[in-house]
Every structure is written in C-alpha cells, then in structure tokens.
Amino acid sequence: MSEVFQAPVGTHDVLGDESARWEGVIATFAQLAYRYGFSMIVTPTFEDVGVFNRGIGEKSEVATKEMYVFEDRGGRSYALRPEGTAPVVRAFVQHNPTPPFKAWYFTPAFRYERPQKGRYREHHQLGAEVLGSEDPAIDIEVISLLNDYFRAVGLKRFRILINSMGHDECRLAYVETLKAYLAARVDSLCAEHQKVWDTNTLRLLDCKKSECISVTDAGPQLPDHLCADCDAHFEKVKYGLDALGIACERAPRLVRGFDYYTRTTFEFVSDALDGAQNAIGGGGRYDKLAEQLGGSPTPGIGFGSGVERLLLALEAEGVTKPLIDRTPSVFVVDTTEDDVATALCYELRAAGIAAVRAYDNRSMKAQMKVADKSGARFALLIGPQELAAGEITIRDLRSAEKVEQVSFPRSEVLAEVLLRLGK
C-alpha cells in the first residue's frame, strides 16, 4: 500500500460522479460566456515568473510565498500560474488583437500553501477577461455574467460585494494619507500588521482582527478619496447593476490580494460556506496591467471563480445533482459468440445515441445487472434466440412489475430505439 503513488499534497483526482458535476458547471459557463460574446482562450500553464511578479505584485502574499517557481534546463525562471488574469493579459499584449478582446477560460491555478477544506495547492478556475475598454458597461457585463452563471448552476445563497479602488493617482494618494494616519497608531494594530503595515498598507483594510478594524474605521476612507472621474465611473457601474436588478453590497474594505486592481473590484461570497473560504468568485479592473506587462496602455477587467469552491457551496446548499445527464440511453447485452454488440453499438452511436455495453462474455444475468446500474433506459438483448431469428429484443429497464419487452428485426432496431427515445 505504501508503494502506491498518491496525488501530490493539495491536489485531487476528479472522477466518477464528481466529474459529471464538473462537466456541468464548466459547460454552463462556456455556454453563458458564448452568449455574452466571449471566446475561449488557452494559455500556457506556466509563464515567465515576471508575468506574475509584475502583474500581481512582487510584495503580494501570493508572489512572495505561494508561487511554484522553477528553473527549466535552459536556466529560465518560470512559475506555474497562481491565477488566470496575468497570462491572458500577457497573451493580449503579445498578439495585440483588436479590442474589445473578450476571453473566457478554464484553467488550473497553483499556490503553495497548506491545504484545507476549500483551499488547495492546485485548484481550477473559470474566468473571463475583457481588454480594451473602460466603459462601465463592460464592468456591468462582467459582473452580470458571473451572477448569471451562479444562478444558472443553481446557487442561491450568495452576495456580491463591490468597491472601487480608484485609478493609480487617487489610490496612491489615498495610500499615502492612510500611511500617515497609521504611522501614529502602529501600536494599536494587530500583531501581524504592526510588522508589515507600511509594505502592503491597503491589505490592512481587509484585516479581520478587531484591532485593525477599529483603527481603520476611524481613519481616512478609500471611497472619500476617489477622484471625480473614478467616482463617476463607479456610480455608473452601480447604477447599471441596479437597473438590471443585480443587488450589490458596497464594501469599502474590499481590497483584493493582487496589486494590479484599479477602480471596480468585486467579490462573490457564498453564505453557505464558512467565512474563511467563502469567496467563490472575484475580480476587478486592472487598467494598468497591460502597460506593466510591456504593452500599450489598455484598460481591462475580469474575474476568476474557483470550481472546487463553487461545488462545495452548491453541496452546502443541497445541490448535488450534476447539471448534465451522463447516463447512457441504451445498454447492449450480448451473450452470443457473434458479438453483435460491437456493430450495434457503432450504429447507435453514429445515430447520436449514447450506447454502452458489457464485455468479457459475462452471463446474461451479470450483464443485466450492469445494464441496470448504468441507468440506461433500454436494454437491447441479443442471445442465441435473437441471433437465430435475426432480431434484437428491446427491454424497458424502467418497467418494474410488468416487464415490457419486445423483439424487432435487426434492421428496424435503430428506428425503433430512436422512436422510443423520442428522438
């Protein structure tokens, strides 16, 4: 047993019933993203470490101690992606597509940290990004896409937190004001922030310790320091969401973990999950990121949403049924030496029918058991009798007491199955 390899710490295999749930939420997202005018983007799983250092901030928690960084044989320094946005922006800068560029993705994300419920070293995110416009309508679209998505998969108990961090000038000015205010009150902060209050000052707003909260509550507030433009932009976003009936909570303390955010930031939190891991999706504007990655100034906005966490939230709300049906329509039982099943399955599948079968020449009873467990609506039986008569017996597996079973000539079976399946 100890010789058997296991999935690395903080990673998971997804199989069986669980994978159908994954397929469901991914397909739902892909469909919605298409409806919103997004096309799929696939970027490398690893990038030059600079993409993330410059993007999410060298001093950020993720960049300093959570990145999987490695050197390849050529001495280049790479990092497994810790998040989805920076790679998309890097790709945008590299290829310079015509804006607005709207892309969605499904990707693994890697962070070296101690795993726990709802937090893993490799998790998966569905995300969407728009580059090339600072129109508040884009902010609204992006947030409503995520909102639609969560509703579509059956999530009910979630809230949307929204904030504006201002553009560079007003945010940096605010940070200076905040620093000056804090400098005189360092002793009143929580133990952790007494040490790091001046390196990552904004993050202090997000501290949950009562000491920090009371200090920052009494201090200068970010919303009061937005310039007129940023303020107007934010008002339009809020107004637009309100007009769509999408309720948002103003969250002045919402400061997300990556340095690239400007103006609109938002987070979707599940009330069905415990506080520490209740964020099921989050994002915001990053109007300077393209420049930071060497491109021409291009505003952008997007979000990432954790698949594992969403599935946990759904489970917590009692939604465990996969969104898509992956049960087969028919199960072919063949006990003859002629292996009619192979050709029959081929024909059924070509006609768009999900057909499965048993293997290894098992007994009829054994094959029927498997057929039952597969959830298939019909069993197609081929035994010596059918073989001799050139027929196939169609048995309705849903029938319980009175068994419903009829034989048809081999040539008529496909049409009969299609008819019975209502296709």
Add this chain to the structure above:
RNA sequence: GUGGGCGUAGCUCAGUUGGUUAGAGCGCCAGGUUGUGGUCCUGGAGGUCGCGGGUUCGAACCCCGUCGCUCACCCCA
C-alpha cells in the same frame, strides 16, 4: 510556516483492561430449475491493521520515530 484530529478490506467504520486463524455494512464476483436487472437468499474473493523500531510470553491495541490524510490560523478561488 504554526497548531489540533486521524491512519484497520474498493468505501464507511467496529475491534471490549494487549490474548488463538482481524470483523460488519455497502460495493465486487458466483449461484438460487433449462438466457433477463432493480427486492430477497446462499456462497466467495479481498487486509503484511500506513511504514520502521521498541516494550512484552504475546501488539491493530502501549511507547518512540517516520510518512500520509484531514481540519483550523495566515491568505486566497
């Protein structure tokens, strides 16, 4: 990085103060009148009790170490 809990069959677990060939349920396999599932009955396969060392006449059980899993803190999806 810090702290708590747990490692016995594929899964969920039981195993009394250390005492013979380690159990249950589910799952799996095979049967239950001559080809037919879901209920029921019978039988069967499957475990070096995470790994290593120690104490003991004797260890799944006690001690030490080690590896793994898990939960929480920090932070995030």
